Amino acid sequence: MHESTYLILTALVEAPRHGYAVLEEVRQISDGRVDLRAGTLYAALDRLRTEGLIDIEREEQVQSRLRRYYRLTASGAQRLAEESARLRSNADAASVRLRRAGLIVDGGAA
Amino acid sequence: MTLEHGYRWLMACYPRAYRRQYEDELIGVLLDDASPGQRRPAARDVLALLGGALHAHVRQAGARFSGNAWREAAQALGLIAALMLFVRDARVPVLHLAMFADGYPEGLGEPFVLWPVGFVALLWLTVAVSAVFGWGRAAAAIAVCCAAFEVVRVAEDYGQYSTVRNLWPAVLAAMVPLVLAVHAPRSATASLARWRLGTLAAATLVSVGAPSIAQVTGADDSTTPVYGTWIFTVGVGRIEAILLTAGYLLFALVILSTPAVLRRRLLALVVPVGVTLLLTRVGFSSTGTILKRPTHDGVLAALTPAQWLVLVLAPTLFFAVAVAILHQRERSGTQGA
Known part of the structure; x- marks a missing residue:
């Protein structure tokens, strides 16, 4: 799973969010490292909707602008959990090997 | 703004x-x-x-190409194209064997017609038979080898004579493994129905046997060869030309008689081949009407980068236009209904 996809799904875990809120949440989760643009976000949202990982929760008009709120579906939550487990397993394996090789000490570089 | x-x-x-x-x-x-x-x-x-x-x-x-109609069209095209390529490669080997049978001890006198051309013809036939039985993946795997041969052959022609005259079979051959690898809900046999399969078999027999029939019966002994830019009748006898034309018309009949949804897609899929054929036979010849190629001592000059660009982009562009028109028509048809 692409990092931006992973972060978009993560941004939707706690509550349904509209597009701009997802952009802000992704920046916050990644400490500003991932700065999604709206064009990229909506390409991902469209794909995730087609795959059934997210869905539209509701629509509203704010200052004459359409806002759609997206929510994580059950299969989206399951995919995110699976991907998180995979990343955690890879990260653990990398940490163990780095520590064994003496290249890091307690999580930092040696 | x-x-x-x-x-x-x-x-x-x-x-x-x-x-x-x-x-x-x-x-x-x-x-x-x-x-x-x-x-x-x-x-x-x-x-x-x-x-x-x-x-x-x-x-x-x-999403559009993943529809069942496109998948069935892909399988049907794979079968028809494999048979057409079999016809093209098998004609001369069959003539060679027919001349043996007719009392010419050396046949055509050129053993290369049996190897590798005759062998590749047999492989194309295997591809077609596999497609008939619905073994799309196996057919696609064999078609990869055949397509590679066709591409190498046209590359050799270009290297020796700077000609791209026979590029269209290479384009068609390259499409065959791609379309046969597509998984379809129905095999080509089911999509085309029995009588069209029979017509395909007849088209194949007539086209493959055309030179042999003309040779063995001596029907073309008193006719003058037909020349011109017409694709199937360059320097062959009149009877052979008629038989070849009849064969290819039968192939066309199979495509044109299919249900509209399948027919439109089959025609769209053959657009790149048709455009390549027109460009290489009419557009790029020494008397080319679109992009004329000069000759030096009777040998065609190499294609310019602009001509290569046209040769690559035009078939793709026309295919995209054909698909867009097809979907537009079908969408407006659905909305109008």
């Missing part, structure tokens, strides 16, 4: 259906995300929007 107009102008690059779904919402997010006082779309947003538009077009095309 306001910032919103700039974004709306960029949104025009997206497919219409996508715009209907997301335009207002996406522009709202872009405006929310804009810096205070920003008057033009940021470069990163422009790139993201153009990338998103390309992505949306590719996804839309992928």
Whole structure:
């Protein structure tokens, strides 16, 4: 799973969010490292909707602008959990090997 | 031009259906995300929007081509194309064998007609038979080898004589493994029905046997060879030309008699081959009407980069146009119904 996809799904875990809120949440989760643009976000949202990982929760008009709120579906939550487990397993394996090789000490570089 | 107009102008690059779904919402997010006082779309947003538009077009095309009608058309084309390529490669080997049988001890006197050309012809026949039985993946795997041979053959022709006259079979051959690898709900046999399969068999027999029939019966002994840019009748006897034409008309009949949904897709799929055929036979010849190629001591000059570009882009472009027209017509037909 692409990092931006992973972060978009993560941004939707706690509550349904509209597009701009997802952009802000992704920046916050990644400490500003991932700065999604709206064009990229909506390409991902469209794909995730087609795959059934997210869905539209509701629509509203704010200052004459359409806002759609997206929510994580059950299969989206399951995919995110699976991907998180995979990343955690890879990260653990990398940490163990780095520590064994003496290249890091307690999580930092040696 | 306001910032919103700039974004709306960029949104025009997206497919219409996508715009209907997301335009207002996406522009709202872009405006929310804009810096205070920003008057033009940021470069990163422009790139993201153009990338998103390309992505949306590719996804839309992928969704269209993943429909069952396209899949069945792909399988049917795989079968028809394999038979046509079998015909093209088997004609001379069959003539060689017919001359043996007719009392010419050396046949055509050129053993290469049996190897490798005759062998590749047999492989094309195997591809066709596999497609008939619905073994698409096996047929595609064998077709890869045959297509590689056809591409190498046309490359050799170009290396020796700077000719791309026989590029169309290579294009058709390259399409065969691709279309046969597509998984379809029904095999080519089921899509085409029995009588069309019978017509295909007749077309194949007539076309493969044309030179042999003319030779063995001596029917062309008193006729003058037919020359011209017409694709199947360059320097062959009149009877052979008639038989070949009859064979290829039968192939055309099979395609044209299929149900409209299948027929439109089959015709769209053969557009790249047809455009290549026209370009290489008419457009790029020494008397070419589109992009004339000069000759030096009777030998054609190599293609220029512009001509190569036309040769690559034109078939793709015309195919895209054919598909767009097809979907447009079907959409308007559905809406009108």
